[in-house]
Amino acid sequence: MDTEIVIKNLNQYYGKKQALKDINLSIHKGMFGLLGRNGAGKTTLMKVLSTLLTVKNGEVTIDDVPITESKEIRRMIGYLPQDFSMYPNMSVYEAMDYLGVLSGLSKSERKERIPELLQKVNLHKNYKTKVKAMSGGMRRRLGIAQAILHNPKVLIVDEPTAGLDPEERIRFRNLLCEMAEERIVILSTHIVGDIEATCEDIAVLDEGELIFDGTVHELLEAAEDKIYSAKVSRLELEKIKNEYIVTSIVSMGNHANVRLVSENTPFEGAMKEEPNVEDSYMYLMSKKRRDL
Numbered sequence: 001m002d003t004e005i006v007i008k009n010l011n012q013y014y015g016k017k018q019a020l021k022d023i024n025l026s027i028h029k030g031m032f033g034l035l036g037r038n039g040a041g042k043t044t045l046m047k048v049l050s051t052l053l054t055v056k057n058g059e060v061t062i063d064d065v066p067i068t069e070s071k072e073i074r075r076m077i078g079y080l081p082q083d084f085s086m087y088p089n090m091s092v093y094e095a096m097d098y099l100g101v102l103s104g105l106s107k108s109e110r111k112e113r114i115p116e117l118l119q120k121v122n123l124h125k126n127y128k129t130k131v132k133a134m135s136g137g138m139r140r141r142l143g144i145a146q147a148i149l150h151n152p153k154v155l156i157v158d159e160p161t162a163g164l165d166p167e168e169r170i171r172f173r174n175l176l177c178e179m180a181e182e183r184i185v186i187l188s189t190h191i192v193g194d195i196e197a198t199c200e201d202i203a204v205l206d207e208g209e210l211i212f213d214g215t216v217h218e219l220l221e222a223a224e225d226k227i228y229s230a231k232v233s234r235l236e237l238e239k240i241k242n243e244y245i246v247t248s249i250v251s252m253g254n255h256a257n258v259r260l261v262s263e264n265t266p267f268e269g270a271m272k273e274e275p276n277v278e279d280s281y282m283y284l285m286s287k288k289r290r291d292l
C-alpha cells in the first residue's frame with residue numbers, strides 16, 4: 001500500500017495566535033510542495049507532521065497511525081529542518097555513524113547503509129571531509145542522508161534551497177525527486193521555482209489557511225486568461241504597478257517589459273500570455289485578498 005498522510009480539521013495555536021486554520025489535506029507518494037509566504041504556517045505544519053508540535057485540535061494520521069503515537073510515527077518520518085547544522089568537527093562518515101547509533105542501527109547495519117547513502121547523495125568521495133569544511137549544498141545533501149538513515153516513508157524538508165547557488169540548487173532538487181520515487185517527500189518553500197521544477201501536487205498556505213490544494217497543472221489552469229504582458233514606458237510602469245499585480249519587470253532602456261495579472265484586457269496593446277507557476281501563485285494570492 002502506498003503511504004498516505006491524512007490531515008482533518010487541524011487547528012494549531014501558539015498561545016492566542018492561530019498559526020493553522022482548519023486544514024484538511026491528503027498527501028500521497030511523490031513530491032508534494034507546500035508553498036506560502038513567510039509566516040504562512042508552513043513550518044508549523046512540518047513540525048506537526050514530524051511530532052515536534054503536539055496536535056491539540058484536529059486529526060492527523062500517517063498510514064492510519066495517529067500522529068499522537070509519536071514513537072511509531074518517528075520511525076516513519078525523516079526531517080531536515082531549516083537550520084540544519086551538525087557536529088562541525090566530525091567527518092562526514094563519523095557524523096553519519098554517530099547518528100546511526102542514535103537511531104538504533106546495529107554496527108553491521110551502519111556499515112552497510114552509510115556508504116550506500118553517501119553514494120546516493122554523492123558524498124562518497126567526501127567521507128573524510130569535516131562537516132565544517134563543507135559547502136552549503138554538500139551540507140544539505142548530508143542532511144538528506146541523515147534524514148533517510150532509517151529509511152522513512154516520509155521525508156520532510158523545510159526551505160532547503162535558501163542560500164544555495166543555482167547549480168547546487170538544481171542538484172539538490174534532483175536528489176529530492178530521486179528520494180520521492182519510493183516515499184512521500186514534502187518540500188516546504190516560499191521559492192516558487194523550487195516547486196515548479198519538482199512537484200506534481202501542491203498546497204498553498206496563507207495566514208494559516210489552505211488556499212489551494214491540487215496539481216501544478218490545476219494551479220496554472222486557474223490563472224488561464226488572466227496574465228498579460230506589455231512593453232511600457234517608465235512613466236506608464238509606475239501607474240501599472242499601482243493598479244495591477246505585476247509578476248515580472250524586465251527593464252530595457254527607457255522601456256520595460258511587464259507581466260501582470262488582470263481579470264480582463266488591462267489596456268490597449270497588452271497581450272494575453274500563458275501563465276507560469278509564479279503568475280498563477282500571484283493570481284491566487286491577489287484573488288484571496290479581493291475575496292476578503
Ligand SMILES: Nc1ncnc2c1ncn2[C@@H]1O[C@H](COP(=O)(O)OP(=O)(O)OP(=O)(O)O)[C@@H](O)[C@H]1O
Pocket residue numbers: 014017018019036037038039040041042043044045190
Ligand atoms: N513559537 C512561536 N510563538 C508564537 N508565534 C509563532 C511561533 N512560531 C511561529 N509563530 C507564528 O505563527 C505563524 C506561522 O509561522 P510559521 O513559522 O509556521 O510560518 P512559515 O510559513 O514557516 O514562515 P517562514 O517561511 O518565515 O518560516 C506566524 O505568524 C509566526 O509568527
